[in-house]
Amino acid sequence: MELSFLIRESGFLLHGMLITTGLTLGALGIGTLLAALLAVLRLGGNKFIAHIAGGYVEFMRGTPLLVQLFIIYFGLSPFFARVTAIEMTPLVAGILGLGLNAGAYISEIFRGAIQSIPAGQMEAARSLGMSSALAMRRIVWPQALRHAVPALGSSFAALIKDTSLVMVIGVPELLLATKQRVSATYEPMQLYLLAGMFYFALTALVTYAVRKWENQYRWTV
Amino acid sequence: MDGITDTPLLQVSGLTMQFGDNIVLEDVSFDVRGGEVVSVIGPSGAGKSTLLRCINGLQPFRKGTIRVGDIEFHGGKRLSREEQHRMNLIRRRVGMVFQHFNLFPHMTVLANVMEAPIHVLDRPHKQVEAQARELLQRVGLEGYEDSFPISLSGGQKQRVAIVRALAMDPEIMLFDEVTSALDPELVGEVLGVMTDLAAKGMTMLVVTHEMGFAREVSSRVLFMADGGILEQNDSARFFSEPHTERAKVFIEQVLH
Amino acid sequence: MNTRLVPLLVIAVFVTVAIVVLAGYQNKDRNAPSTQPSIKIAMSGQYPPFNYFDNTNELVGFDVDISKEVARRLGCEPKLITADFDGLIAGLLAGKYDLIIGSMAITEERKKAVNFSTPYYISGAQLFVHRSSNISGGKDLPGKVVGVTLGTTYEEAVRKIKGTKVNPYTGVPDMYLEMDNKHIDGFVTDRLVGLYGITQAKRDFVPAGEPLYKEIIGIAMRQNEPELLNDVNEALAAMKEDGVYTQISTKWFGRDISAAEE
Secondary structure (H helix, E strand, O other), X not given: OOHHHHHHHHHHHHHHHHHHHXXXXXXXXXXXXXXXHHHHHHHOOOHHHHHHHHHHHHHHHHOOHHHHHHHHHHHOHHHHHXXXXXXXXXXXXXXXXXXXXXXXXXXXXXXXXXXXXOHHHHHHHHHOOXXXXXXXXXXXXXXXXXHHHHHHHHHHHHHHHHHHHHHHHOOOOHHHHHXXXXXXXXXXXXXXXXXXXXXXXXXXXXXXXXXXXXXXXXXXX | OOOOOOOEEEEEEEEEEEEOOEEEEEEEEXXXXXXOEEEEEOOOOOOHHHHHHHHOOOOOOOEEEEEEOOEEXXXXXXXOHHHHHHHHHHHHHEEXXXXXXXXXXXXXXXXHHHHHHHHOOOOOHHHHXXXXXXXXXXXXXXXXXXXXXXXXXXXXXXHHHHHHHHOOOOOEEEEEOOOOOOXXXXXXXXXXXXXXXXXXXXXXXXXXXXXXXXXXXXXXXXXXXXXXXXXXXXXXXXXXXXXXHHHHHHHXXXXX | OHHHHHHHHHHHHHHHHHHHHHHHHHHHHHHOOXXXXXXXXXXXXXXXXXXXXXXXOOEEOHHHHHHHHHHHHHOOEEEEEEOOHHHHHHHHHOOOOOEEEEEEEOOHHHHOOOEEOOOOXXXXXXXXXXXXXXXXXXXXXXXXXXXXXXXXXXXXXXXXXXOOEEXXXXXXXXXXXXXXXXXXXEEEEEHHHHXXXXXXXXXXEEEOOOOOEEEEEEEEEOOOOHHHHHHHHHHHHHHHHOOHHHHHHHHHHOOOOOOOOO
16 A cells, blocks of 8 residues: 555545545435425425425435436437526536436435424414414424434435435536546555545544534524 | 404304313303403313314314304314315414414524515515514513524513414414413513503403413403313403302412 | 534535546546547556556557557547446447547447447456466366456356366456465466466466357447448558557567467
8 A cells, every 4th residue: 555656645635535425415405495395395285386395305215326316317318408597417417317317315304304393383473473384484493403413414415425326427526536547557445445445534524514504503402 | 342243253153172082172162352351261171272272173072063254164084185175274364372382493483473474464574574573572572583593581471372363364373372381470571572562452262370360461261171261251250250169269269 | 613614615626626636637638739639548558568547657559559440540539448348348438439449349239239340359268277277278177267357258158168167357367366375276367367467476377278259359449330340440450451550569469469379
């Protein structure tokens, strides 16, 4: 194990790291917003819409992420370019696929958290004259969010690891970059260990950030 | 009695509510006039809490009418947008205090009290804050404005809950067994606040097991059993000369 | 209520960063001034010495040089794309790139899905074993464990040898490691790739016997583009005529690999 080798290879892997980070953040952004929307729709009054949202969640959770990525990248790209102005590059497909998938999983976390808030909270809010929407926004959601934080943290960490899957559609993220360096140097052990460390660093960062977020909530156990 | 107006503030007519095959309330009708303090007492399962919850729309009901001031709300299977709107208006005039407080744990005491006046009534922040602080002081909670509910005792929490409802300037206050979940030594401070409120002329409908309050502070008593009002009378006369057998038995059991 | 704004802000930051990364990635190509049309060429980038990343992380190799030359003769700017080998044809058919110049062997199966150019080199499937091994060729394989790369013709071929246990891997270096650990008794890959790799990685492996079969390598493209097929074949023929092909071949292999080894 030569230090100069490790340093040089780390430099090459850095671009892959950046792409992996971009994938994670983009997917998290899309996923969290989608999850919030899905949770609200499923708990809302319109039964028909609630069923559709529920169907989406079941489908995304019941099929492999890899299959979803293939469908999006190979199947949907012609339509995508026509509907939006963005070209469906592997990176776009990766962020979209990861985001749509994460959205389904995270929506379950939100839904569970909202349902765990005692009914009395909503009752008190409504008896004070608040509409359901206002009560949800100011009373239920903030509490649900706090309860969702630990589960959200695990989801985020899982997402970081899931990003390696997009390698199969050619996104130059960390794992693909590692494989390319392995072919070039014939040193799988060192390089995979290096990659593992990078992934761990990312996950540790997320876990730390989530813990900080948790500490914000001083008003509950 | 002094201070009691003639026109009823609250009118309940023909209220019927069932849960599956179980008839919880059957054709309940009564009035509450301005300034009255009406206690609702009776054995468990009589439908007392359900009655309160029907009045402010937390509990849907099959048949009947709720009238608060000039707003009328009709029950039914499906509510039109009109009806829902009317219930929202009713809720702004009717304050409710719950057995389990239901304070908002993620807000300070002061924020709890200020929340609805600001976001529902759109009142200016300064004015709401001033009123909130004054109300908290009146119930002896000065100094607790920035505490979170988690650090308060049950009695303190309930006092905050009362103040939170009062901040909306309701015409009538509903109390749903508000001392039942409190340790005995804390019951007094809450009853004290309620007595104070009554003395100042607030119209109150109180579901309670505290017979002392029912007898001394309320002006009238509704005795409920099996989903209906079995007997109602001025409080003094109810306790000294109950008419129905059921009421007699009940009084004997709770007052001996 | 500060505590409510923070998560929203954080999400906003997430999405913004992602959009910036996205935009930067797309713009990388747009910033290069080009007056020529471009042609996208795909390969795995994990196949030294044909296509791989060198010590400065540049994509280089025999296939890379051929790609650049073909593009030049077509009057196009070459854009080289890498993706895993077993996803290359799917990507081609989905229109993500226009040519595969990634050491893809011409087979009847593949011809059903894509068009192939005239061959641009000839090699063979070679079994490699430890120097100390007593395996002398394909006939000694039954009962042994053999490594192959996923999705290659080698995988198919070795699976046909009855009694052989086949272990698929995603790349050649993984197989070297498995050889070191004695998890596999041998591996099959392209003869030229194997010989090059063994020297580079300083391993004591040797080719066992003759190549299992000859492999003819072509450039793959979509079937609905006959003019492209014509143009590419013309480019290849021209390269061989004026000696550029021999130059490239000698640079990497010391000989002309358009014909099988003597």
